[in-house]
Amino acid sequence: MVDSLDEGVDAAVVRAEIRRYERRARLRNVVRRVVVFAAFVIALSLLYSGYKAVGQSIDDAQRDWPVIGSVMPATNDLIMPPISAILSEFDDPPQRRNAKTLGQFIFEASLFTAREAFFGFVAGIVLGLSLAILMLRSRTIERGLMPYVVVSQTVPLVAIAPIIVIWGQTNFGWLPFTWNAWMSVSIIATYLTFFPVAVNGLKGLQSPSAESIELMDSYAASRTQTLLKLRFPASVPYLFAALKLAASASIVGAIVGEISSGVGGGIGRLILDFASRYTTGPERLYASVAGAAVLGIVVFGLISIAERYALRGRAQENPVV
Template identity: 60%
Template structure:
């Protein structure tokens, strides 16, 4: 009798469905762990490979410099190296634990504070660029003639060198934006520079995503007499998510670049840009600190990329990703 009850419980469709869902959830968690481990191992191996190539070339260039003559062909093409222009990898990573200038804080803590400062500026520029880019994408997707007339100017805006436009934005911000209720701060100019690099990939890829639904799907929405807003929320925006997140990965890292360049131009007191500039001025006395600060900027860029990737997996799931080209 007991065996019959167990068999009946096992044959219950609801029980089987529950077990299938549990197994699927376990497999997803296992796959996620395997993926994270694989990506971590790949990153560490690749980082070790880069460090090995760096150290190998440094040793090779040092041998050329010590020989005081150029090797045939190779020695005349590849530059010589020494500890000043290529500090040892050990000294670069060891700098993170040093206390420069007699301070009571190690260098990695200093870089962390500078990175937080830069991240705030970049985040403000990223959010403003996201809004501007999506507004442009929505407008171009809605009006075909506007796309034909405005899109070339959107593309042309990215041909202006950032190093040229950054000082202009800083000067305009200091002299022309005092009409706001608050006093204009230099970090706001830095965020605008980050916005300048952020809006473009969002606008272009957002437009591509909004135009990606198949004609038959759009005709189906029209047959249901769906309004423009209903078509947007139920068809166009969901279809554009893979395209949009592909653009957001580029925009997030570009906002870091824009913030760093803006900090150098605006003369703000903090941030990785100013830190890199300070270490460049003191390069002859501490070249390893400049390399360490640049490495810190790279880590910040990787961090924001991973954050966007994590959000993408939560929102989009396993849909195929689209490129920005």
């Protein structure tokens, strides 16, 4: 009896130690990621400032740069505004009649773009998974459909965006809702999002071994049961690798869609407006581009956090799109 109690206590102590070790490992991993990201931002800032400092010291764009020994573009405050000026611009109102700061403008525009990207992201997941499941059904379908899926990504997005917006302006009387311009931008985001989901989703669905599939067949499992109980769980690491790419692509698609189509309210339109007034305030354009970059980093980080929790406790794989 005493031995059993001692064994139970020892097991509880071991489990507690394992949990503490895992918490410390997760904390170290988070700290390491933060340090690496901060070091990257600092290095990029130093490179920007260093290039600007050397470029401003050369009054002739055709002169060779020191050390490099070759001609490089000269710089000035208009071409490359100081980082301090870009950061201080976030607290200044870009409009005289509006007390709202540039940071608030960028935040609200980022939320608008995030909404467009979210709907495009969800639609891209649905479309990509549907194509992956369809190609999984038959090798003939895969060989016939995959080339078109790949070719679809070679068409310039800036050429497709205005067409989609024009289609969106058509009066669809059969729709149970009013089609808004931002929905067309979501379609553009879907166009970039579905590709990695379709390709990596198919790879993940095909990842179970032949022995595992034979085992499901021996249980007389249907195709749907095999898909839900074997293929989908096996494809989760592959899908998260695709989702991280798709999340970033949805932001890019939404911004490009806003710029190409002129849809207002988002950060793409903000970039377009500040680019047209670049000579009077280059810092605003740089600040809006930085806001777009932060938005992309945030959505990528959210998917990474979801991946960490979804794959917790299972062996990690290294799927590559």
